[in-house]
Amino acid sequence: MSRSAGVEKILARPTVGAVLSGGWRAERPVVDASKCKLCGVCWLFCPDAAVEVSEAGVVIDYDFCKGCGICARECPFKAITMVSER
Amino acid sequence: MKLLLTGNYAAAYAVRDAQPDVISAYPITPQTPIIEKLAEFIDSGELKAKFVRVESEHSAMAALIGAASVGARTYTATSSQGLLYMYEVVWWAAGARLPIVMGLVTRALGPPWNIWSDHADFFTVRSSGWTMLFASSAQEVYDLTLIAYCVAEHRDVLLPALVAWDAFEVSHTYEPVELVEDATRLLPPKGAWAPPLAAEDPASLGNLAYPEEYAETRRLMVEAVRRVPLVFAEAAGRLRELTGRDYSRGYECYRCEDAETVFIAMGSVYGEVRSAVDALRARGVPVGALKVWLYRPFPYEGVARVLDGKKMAIVLSRTTSLGAMGPLATDVATALALKGCSVKLVEFSAGVGGVDVTEDDVVAMYKAALEREGGTYFWRGR
Amino acid sequence: MAHRVFPREEYLLKGHVACPGCGAAVMLRHVLKALGPNTYLVIPACCTSVIAGPHPRSAFRVPVLHIAFAASAAAASGMIEALEKLGKPANVVVWAGDGGTVDIGLQALSGAAERGHNIIYICYDNEAYMNTGIQKSGSTPHGAWTTTTPSGNPGFKKDLPGIMVSHRVPYVATLSPAYPNDTFAKLRKAASMRGGLKYLHALTPCPPGWRYDPSLTIELSRLAVETGMWVLYEVENGVFRLTGPSRALLEKGKRKPVAEYLKLQGRFRHLSPEDVERIQRMVDENWERIAEMLKEGGEHSSEQG
Known part of the structure; x- marks a missing residue:
């Protein structure tokens, strides 16, 4: 059973990248893989769900990372540093 | 049942x-x-x-x-x-x-x-x-x-x-x-x-x-x-x-066909309006009544068709619209204007706050409307 | 290995519109991970009305009903009754800010709590009307600067969890984005309890509103707990229990001075040493009440700073 066009039009759909929030960033987090122990704390506390952790390492999605710096501050191994975008 | x-x-x-x-x-x-x-x-x-x-x-x-x-x-x-x-x-x-x-x-x-x-x-x-x-x-x-x-x-x-x-x-x-x-x-x-x-x-x-x-x-x-x-x-x-009950037009007409004046109302007052229509008709006055069931969206076309060629429309509004004509009368005016009909429009605020409106009131409104210019009047009874 | 402990699925998708370092966004990620996909959110006017993303895109991977400011608890009441009638069991969760909870939404919340609908109500408390530009709410702490209290809030923060305990709902708990283990345990407990309104209240720091560097959000969340200004606890069927790190803070000596929390925030910059001392006394008195309560067997709740 499909919805009518009028109802469909007022619904918003789940979208990765509702906005390209990476453009808001003044500083970018840069991960030093040699210090990273893959503990996942950066992933856990990222407000923007912009951190991926796998066995291959930590990857930050710069399309959406807003550069808040929580990951760098919370990293127990000081493996993340904030670098100016300018 | x-x-x-x-x-x-x-x-x-x-x-x-x-x-x-x-x-x-x-x-x-x-x-x-x-x-x-x-x-x-x-x-x-x-x-x-x-x-x-x-x-x-x-x-x-x-x-x-x-x-x-x-x-x-x-x-x-x-x-x-x-x-x-x-x-x-x-x-x-x-x-x-x-x-x-x-x-x-x-x-x-x-x-x-x-x-x-x-x-x-x-x-x-x-x-x-x-x-x-x-x-x-x-x-x-x-x-x-x-x-x-x-x-x-x-x-x-x-x-x-x-x-x-x-x-x-x-x-x-x-x-x-x-x-x-x-x-x-x-x-x-x-x-x-x-x-x-x-x-x-x-x-x-x-x-x-x-x-x-x-x-x-x-x-x-x-x-x-x-x-x-x-x-x-x-x-x-x-x-x-x-x-067998029919609401399909969104409004009801009563003795409107050959009427020169049509009362327009919604709600319980319509019973008194119908009685007044009968009483006036008995005296040879050609009046009819229109009751609105479907108020929104408003049946502009149908209402205009009923009123086209009439001399006068009298709207009974059970409210006080302050600073402008009441909504029902405004809707009737819009219906007339859209169809290019020239019909005298008189609105009475009547029955406000539960005041009784009787058949005699409606008959008296007809007479008052004949004497007055188009517009909105507060009905204080006879 | 946080990513092995907590669900990896994201229900708040990247590219949402929260400010950098938003405490509420961290909290919301944790909440949705704990509750999973069979969760309907009801969201009144609040920051999350914007965070959700511009139509026709949504950052939420769960169904969301946006609703007028005062109406969220009532809308959730009707939604859960409908889902139960239609045979579609699910979590119905209100996610509301402090203004929508302690001020304009309180009547509807009180009614829903009294009626006992099977819903979870979460207040994310950033202690002012942040979405409209930092105006004082009934949840703004004493002394805090906002745009409508330029020389500091003369009033005192409402104790909403305490008000909800007085409604004798089955579960009341406080949350902090700095303690995800505590959050997950409480959310899962709340979701497992059938019948009755479950009320959770999260302190979620707001970088622009509290005037601090966004990297400090988790640090401030932690300091709020470590100084004893924000107490992690739960009240299950009327029985009060401290949870997480707050369990170790009954002795004053174990708590950090409140100044450590206050000094990081621009909204408290104008406070005099006497003001800070007064806030410290309020916090200590609250802990004395908690100690009394625990001695008496845990009936009732604590007040938050």
């Missing part, structure tokens, strides 16, 4: 026959007998609905928005201050395209406190997107409440609908009411419309929309409202087949 019912009980029986899933309401005079009767129906098992006994009218409508957003058939009823307290979410229900049905027992707005009929509450929601029906008897309350579900839940509409009737004169007055034997033959099947929200297909209802996106949702509402008269006529046609 025929029962002796008040207008309020007629609404409750219609709701019982429509079998909503969720009812939510807050008590206010003169609406209370509706929700008391519904509570009895639920208690006895005749109505299998959840009843959310909320702490305010605002919450009553909000609860129905929550319920309808996941696919429930719903009902609430209110009056007067209750509708105004609910006002914000009345508009929300329409914008969210939810087929909620509401009963409105029209009652004056304070101050001073007054529990008797006045249509000021009704008119406040006239641009909200709700389909607005007005009943002038207990039978009409029953019939139009069922039709309201048919219209609201129709795939081409999906907008809320309300049925209004006058405090006490209809709400508390017993009349014989013929029930539809099997309302499922009239109503859409339960669950026939796809609700906006479902966990298995996640979507968000009501996100922040930038101007163009917002405007598009409103344009689609405009289109849906335009389809209401056809959907209403279809549903009324099904009711006519079952009962």
